[in-house]
Amino acid sequence: MREWVVPLVLFAGLAAAPFAGFGEGYALTLLARTMILGMAAVGLALLVGGAGLVSLGHAATLGVGAYAVVVLDANGITDATTVLPVAIAAAALFALATGAISLRTSGVHFIMITLAFGQMAFFTASSLAAYGGDDGYTLFSRTEVAGTRLLEDRLAFHYVCLGLLGLTYLFCRAALAARFGRVLRAARENALRVRAVGLDPYPYRLLAYVLAGAIGGLAGVLLANAAEFVAPSYLSWQRSGELLFMVILGGLGSLHGAILGALAYVLLEEWLSHLTEHWRMIFGPLLILSVLFFRGGLAGLLAPRQRR
Amino acid sequence: MSPELLLVQALNGLQFGILLFLVAAGLTLVFGVMDFINLAHGVQYMLGAYFGASLAAATGSFWLGLLLALPAALLAGLVLEFLVFRHLYDRDHLAQVLATFGVILFLNEGVKLVWGAAPLQMPIPALLEGGVALMPGLQYPIYRLGIIGAGLATALLLWFLVDRTRAGMLVRAGATNPEMVSALGVDIRRLFTLVFGFGAMLAGFAGVMAAPILSVEPGMGDTPLILAFVVIVIGGIGSIRGAFVAALLVGLIDTLGRAAMPDLMRLFLAPSPARQAGAAIASMLVYILMAAFLAFRPAGLFPVRTG
Numbered sequence: 001m002r003e004w005v006v007p008l009v010l011f012a013g014l015a016a017a018p019f020a021g022f023g024e025g026y027a028l029t030l031l032a033r034t035m036i037l038g039m040a041a042v043g044l045a046l047l048v049g050g051a052g053l054v055s056l057g058h059a060a061t062l063g064v065g066a067y068a069v070v071v072l073d074a075n076g077i078t079d080a081t082t083v084l085p086v087a088i089a090a091a092a093l094f095a096l097a098t099g100a101i102s103l104r105t106s107g108v109h110f111i112m113i114t115l116a117f118g119q120m121a122f123f124t125a126s127s128l129a130a131y132g133g134d135d136g137y138t139l140f141s142r143t144e145v146a147g148t149r150l151l152e153d154r155l156a157f158h159y160v161c162l163g164l165l166g167l168t169y170l171f172c173r174a175a176l177a178a179r180f181g182r183v184l185r186a187a188r189e190n191a192l193r194v195r196a197v198g199l200d201p202y203p204y205r206l207l208a209y210v211l212a213g214a215i216g217g218l219a220g221v222l223l224a225n226a227a228e229f230v231a232p233s234y235l236s237w238q239r240s241g242e243l244l245f246m247v248i249l250g251g252l253g254s255l256h257g258a259i260l261g262a263l264a265y266v267l268l269e270e271w272l273s274h275l276t277e278h279w280r281m282i283f284g285p286l287l288i289l290s291v292l293f294f295r296g297g298l299a300g301l302l303a304p305r306q307r308r
Numbered sequence: 309m310s311p312e313l314l315l316v317q318a319l320n321g322l323q324f325g326i327l328l329f330l331v332a333a334g335l336t337l338v339f340g341v342m343d344f345i346n347l348a349h350g351v352q353y354m355l356g357a358y359f360g361a362s363l364a365a366a367t368g369s370f371w372l373g374l375l376l377a378l379p380a381a382l383l384a385g386l387v388l389e390f391l392v393f394r395h396l397y398d399r400d401h402l403a404q405v406l407a408t409f410g411v412i413l414f415l416n417e418g419v420k421l422v423w424g425a426a427p428l429q430m431p432i433p434a435l436l437e438g439g440v441a442l443m444p445g446l447q448y449p450i451y452r453l454g455i456i457g458a459g460l461a462t463a464l465l466l467w468f469l470v471d472r473t474r475a476g477m478l479v480r481a482g483a484t485n486p487e488m489v490s491a492l493g494v495d496i497r498r499l500f501t502l503v504f505g506f507g508a509m510l511a512g513f514a515g516v517m518a519a520p521i522l523s524v525e526p527g528m529g530d531t532p533l534i535l536a537f538v539v540i541v542i543g544g545i546g547s548i549r550g551a552f553v554a555a556l557l558v559g560l561i562d563t564l565g566r567a568a569m570p571d572l573m574r575l576f577l578a579p580s581p582a583r584q585a586g587a588a589i590a591s592m593l594v595y596i597l598m599a600a601f602l603a604f605r606p607a608g609l610f611p612v613r614t615g
Contacts (some may be wrong), residue, residue, distance in 0.1 A: 054402050101603045108345060108401050112541050113602040116595040119534060123595075127588030237534065241347075241409045248406055278421050284414030291407040292395055 006302050007169065007256040014162050018155055028154045029226065030270060035161040036222045038262035039168050041246040043215030045258035046172045048247050050181060051208045052188030056111050057098075057118025058243050061213040063125055063235030064091040065220020070137045070230045074130070080145045088217045094121070095213020096206070103205050118237055125232040136231030143225055151225055161222055165259070168215055172255050175211065184208055249290055251297020260298040312446050317567040318560065323452045325559020326459030330514035331532050332539040332551040333466060334507015340483035340546020340612055342397055342500050345404045348388065348411035350533025352508045356381045356515025357524045358419055361430040370433035370520075377516045378509055385508020389501060397500075412530070420526045427523035430516075455517050462513070463552055470548050479503055483546030483612050535562070538598045544608030553609060558594050565590035 017023075017031055044058045068087035077083065098117040105113055131137045142151040151157050175181055187194045187201035194201050224230045233239070242265065250261025268286070272279035294301075335349045359380040364373025392411060396404045436454045439447035470476035478499055481489045490496045515529070522528065539558050543550025570586030577585060601608060 048402070054405070056405065101599060105602050105606055108343075108545075109541070109602050109606050111345070111401060111405065112537060113599055115534070115537070116599045116602070119595045120592045120599075123591035124588050127584050127591070129584050238409075238530075241405070244402070245406055245409070248402065278417050280413045280417035281421065284410040284412070284417070287410030287413065288392055288407045291399075291403050291410070 003254075006254075006299065007259075010256055010259060011162070011166055011169075014165075015159075018158055023155075025154055028158050030266060032154075032158055032161050032222075032226050034263050034266040035158075035165045035259075036219050036226060037243070037246065037266065038259040039161075039165045039222070040216050040219040041243055041250070041258035041262045042165070042168050042172055042255050043212040043219070044243050045247045045250070045252070045255050046176065046215075047208055047212040048244070049252040049255070049257075050172075050176050050188070051184040051205055053103075053205060053209065054111050054244070055102075055114040055209075055212075056237060056240050056244065057114035057116075057121070058212070058216060059235050059237070059239035060098075060118040060121035061091045061095055061216025062220035062223060062239075063121055063232075064094045064213075065217030066224040066230045066234055067125060067128070067131065067220075068217070069139070069143065069221050069224040070131050073139050073141075074137075078141060078144050079147070080143050083143050084218070084221060087221045088214050091217020091220065092210050092214040095210045095216075099206050099209035099213070103202060103209065115237055115240075118235065118240055122232055122235040122237070125235050132231070134232060136229055136233075139224065139228045139230070142228060143221065157226070161226075164218065164222070168218070169255060169259070172211075172215075176255070180204060180207070245287060249294075249297055251299035251301075253296070254299045257297050257299030260302075264298060312443060313567070314564075315442065316446070316448060317564055319448060319452065319456070321560035321563030322556065323455050323459075323559070324563055325556035326456055326463075327514045327518055328532065328535055328539055328559055329552050329555035330459060330462060330517075331511045332536040332543070332555050333548060334504070334510045335536050336540040336543065336546055336548065336551045337479060337483065337503045338500075338507055339540060341479060341486060341496070341503055343486070344393065344397055345401050345408070346393065347405060347408040347533065348393075348415070349507070349511055349536065350529030350531075351412055351415040352381060352385055352511035352529070353515040353518075353532050354419065354524075354526070354529035355384050355415070356512025357430075357519040357522075357528065358423055358428065358515075359384075359512065360516030360519045361428040361524045362423065364430055365428075370431065373430070374516050378513060381512025381515070382505050382509040384512070386501070386505050388508075389504050393504070416526045416530075425526065427525040428519075430519035430524060432520045451520060455521075458517060462510070466510075466548060475499075475502065535594065538594050540608075541598050542601050542608055544610040544612055546612035547608065547610040550608055550610035550612075558597075561597065562590075562594050565593040569593075 014031070014035065018028060022028065022031060040058065040062055044055065047053045047055055065087040068090045069083055072078065072083050072086060102110060102113045102117065126134050142149065145151060151160065183194065183199055183201065183204045187204065191201050223234065246261035246265045247258050248261070249264055250257030250259065269279070269283065272282050276282070331349065331353050335346065338344055338346050356377055359377035360373050363376045363380070364370050367373055367376070388411065392407060396407055432451045436451040439449050440453065442448050470479060478489065478494055482496060482499060486496060535558060539554045540551055542557065543554030566587070569590035570583045573582035573586040573589070
């Protein structure tokens, strides 16, 4: 029961936030961005924390989802019943194709090959002149839900993001608790032993990679809707690095850590950029210090005795 | 594409490859000897360019600027090693990636604070100004030939240091089996500091050389960094020879690909989509090559590390 306390408080806090001083347009936009990045980070945490696979190309799956919205938007299709499945399927397919090759490698080679695929996706996006190329693409409108402009309303969008984040979290948590998750964790600790008991880690890892990709695609759809704008910078390797940082900042031991990490990241970025134009000069050293001295992450801080 | 253009692009590719080699050489040794992923190696290149440009402007001489920028880059590398990297050797790759990513954020912003966001210019030295006629009616800038020459000379020097000196022997041994070298009584940390400082200086050298032909601006090290990773993966992690061959390969493929791909695509597509698809595929070529190597020959062209 105790391991539900922090996530419950976290979600309750996000649900109450619009009525607790964060109800203005700007604060809501910021919170939506946090929850969307948090969703992508939860998917990545499944991969990094659960399966021990460090991907430096996760932003590409967000990009595939976001660009699916763009392509459909340019063709006049803006209904969620089409947009969501297409975007998620596209991101999952991208993950399946790149994961099938990437997972032949391990360790540092895996980091490098996911980086390579991420860069390929980035350059593809930059070359899509019909969809803005380097300059990006401004959506005609947000995605419609069953013919209504539900997402135009900031408060409604807030709760849609929160609901989908909650579902993502529960889904990933269930996946990690199931046999699937146990095999993943066992393979992370010792792949040789997993093979020795007759299980091949490859299909499990591939499924984890595809799941993380599909979640990234969903987050991409929401991100495109939040900004009503999509640009190749969504797929940059720096963005992948930021997502990894959110996961680590939150703590590898738990999935809600990724949401905490995203929250801390976005709020810190926001706060520091108000303090000074050169906020990255403070942010960079904070990142280094958190890696050097803050090994358990935020979730570890909140639940020091929680077992992994 | 005409033969003249092909020649010019091949020389451009060679020159780009040489610069990549200078960046990748330090990276591959650091990676090979200490198993340390240093994303911040690209900022060494950027710092070199900034040091070179500002010192050249201060002294009024390209050559003095170059000469002073090298120890400055070396010092910057050693300071970073002492402050940050030293504490990361025992950590996993994930921690190394993130902490060195933090260094990139800090220094990209730091140069903006010190030198401003506007690009700096570094003049080409009078000695290397102008062009040389490769063929009747075909001029090629002497400065770019100078880069190729300087890079080849550095590669030769590096080969001598790594292949013919005692320190080089230890570095090679360290890249192959660090535990064994350490067990034989070599202070591998000190060896690494040496390698690290030297690698930082090489990247800085590449930065100074590139400064007159590129704009010196924050973030200019990010692209060479990623390409240097491509180079060391293709060449084999820890191998200087591999880095050299792979750097030239990547430089040539990238440059020639960008020049030739749009034309090549026109064989299959209408002109406008051909240009787009060509540009996209050209940018991707080296990453496709790297992914292919990782998937089918992960040890690279010249494998170094043993089991």
